[in-house]
Amino acid sequence: MKLKAEIIAIGTEILLGDIVNTNASYIARGLALLGIDTFHQQVVGDNPARVKQAFEEAYRHANLIITSGGLGPTEDDLSKEMGAEYFGVPLRMDEIAKNHIAGYMVRRGRAITDNNWKQAMLPEGCIPLYNDNGTAPGFILSKDDKILIMLPGPPSEIVPMFDGQVIPYLRSLSEDIMISRTLHICGMGESAVEDKLHDEMIAMSNPTLAPYAKEGIVDLRITAKAKSEEECREMIRPVEDHIREMFGDLVFGADEETLTDAVLKLLRQMDLTVSAAESTCGGLIADRFVRQSGTSDRFMGSITAYSNRSKVWLLGVKEETLEKHGAVSEETAIEMATGAAEAFQTGAAVAETGIAEKTDSSKPSGMVCVAVKVGDRVESDTYYFSRRRNSNRELAAVYALNFLRRILLQVKDEQSQNS
């Protein structure tokens, strides 16, 4: 059967605006990747009558309902009961769910209350979705061409349950499978990327090509639909090759690979360590390295020199450089990069100095100068961003890291040509 989905988030916190409904967008994106249409979403409070009404309204247009939240342990949490009632089945104690709950609580040294056992009650005939990250199991209930999938509310619980158990189930319902591959581009704006691709994009139906932009990075998602994974991969390959040819070294990676991963890979291949010098980025370059596990073999550290004096004292920027060219100049950025490489004794260094927002300066808001030092080679560049303060700062960190990546790539290519 052709699936038409509706997503229902259950939770008073969402209705009060205390939390943002990220679960709905996570589920929606997963469904879109599977090729399942969603035409409507709802949010209701933890109220049995309204939950039931939401089910009734949803099944008027859809045959697959996915809910998040409302599976809590208290007496008030009756959404599961409403689901079972709608399908005309009773709740039964699920012994495996009970063991999961007991295990979860014991591992955390918490006492088990009677309320917890209520969470182990599941609708008769359902497919249980056991929860390794919380106490509430989810479940799949299916009858007369209607499917109900109820999932817990906390993102740390729903995400692994959806990815690990719901997606495989939904895949199993379709004869075709869909596979996506996402290429990441940095160094060109979204509209420029779209302009370059335009003809290809509109002409393609399988595989499809869709662009998404976020924080200075444009993702191109290629999605193929076919009978087997192998077939999908074969359909994706020529499109990927074509895009890589078109955008050259602006493509820094695919799927889970981050910009930082791409930089780290080059540093490892070239046996280099790296450090940073920051001004208006104020720690965001360091954060790009430290937020990932396993970067401490390459990333030695960063100096945020927010005052001119600290640029001089700690990074060895010359007073006359600051006077002649200003703190926001490629000349200053170059001396900052050199200073960082010196201070941290690293083979590579990246530096940034910019203006995050309108000031008295004669230089424009959003102007960012970056410099990279790799061995003896020093390169610099200037970018102009036009967002708000902290978006400009984020973009500056991403562009600085991307500039580092491109210079590393060039140096590596030259080395391999010379050897």
Place this chain on the structure above:
Amino acid sequence: MKLKAEIIAIGTEILLGDIVNTNASYIARGLALLGIDTFHQQVVGDNPARVKQAFEEAYRHANLIITSGGLGPTEDDLSKEMGAEYFGVPLRMDEIAKNHIAGYMVRRGRAITDNNWKQAMLPEGCIPLYNDNGTAPGFILSKDDKILIMLPGPPSEIVPMFDGQVIPYLRSLSEDIMISRTLHICGMGESAVEDKLHDEMIAMSNPTLAPYAKEGIVDLRITAKAKSEEECREMIRPVEDHIREMFGDLVFGADEETLTDAVLKLLRQMDLTVSAAESTCGGLIADRFVRQSGTSDRFMGSITAYSNRSKVWLLGVKEETLEKHGAVSEETAIEMATGAAEAFQTGAAVAETGIAEKTDSSKPSGMVCVAVKVGDRVESDTYYFSRRRNSNRELAAVYALNFLRRILLQVKDEQSQNS
């Protein structure tokens, strides 16, 4: 009349999961603050039939509908037409809206197309909501105890329109007004704060008291309902005084004031500058200062010393301290703070060294040591967090900053007692 609201977001990007529905939570929160109940939310695509159906479903339970999105300039954007049709009124060209659009486009040097004029068409008899941040005006339509408020989709347009025009309109419908004041607490977990407050919280109906936790900070929102703002403020004052007495210096500010603001205020009062030394925070302490405008008179910079060697070279941490106590110890944190104060020549410094996630170390994941130096005084503390890598890092930055604030406060109090 008693208002019952329903929020409808119109946009295919939300149904595809490409963007998160932050508009709904923004509107929901605003309504909650006004004391207007919302029992249901919907999301629909840019499809006239489904938009109309969403209106019909919503007015079955609610008398106030607020929509976001669907007011674009193209032929496909027909949500406004559906709204006018539902209320049985035609669309008319609004000359002021037309001027707004022309002005907006001219300021940006963009060409005006016929499609833009379509955006200046508004339902007859509506209250227009002119848009200074985009081309699409919003509007309020009201008839037979039903209100429809349609707003544009981009957050940069809807937020000022909602705050500046919709909230005053909704306030004018109520005889009572509601005023809130939010106190910020750092240094105590959400459940501990709630336990301490429990009796007060449940007993209160006007003003009400509601806690919200985010990234190591617990907000307590006091909301009063009365005939005048003055009356509301008088009802809030004793509750605020009581909370401040109960939590002492854990309360760092109110309303818009951030933790960084509180630190900066003390630094200015005490005529001190500040610097930081970071390890697993990796720039997040620096970011707390640099993300705000106007901090460069106090914040000089930060050194992220991610390797042991850089802790020794750049911050002067002793080799024997690292050997004897380890990199994650209060002893190391103290030497890092001292090193930062020395390197940046600041009167105050804050340092952090911790373990963001499970490693081979004998010390537990989430353990974070912080130290603060203010003049000659040096203090240190250790915290244990139990979240994931980057949440632990965020919490560490917040707790380090809060520790700095508390030591500054103590030093200031001692100084004023001695003088």
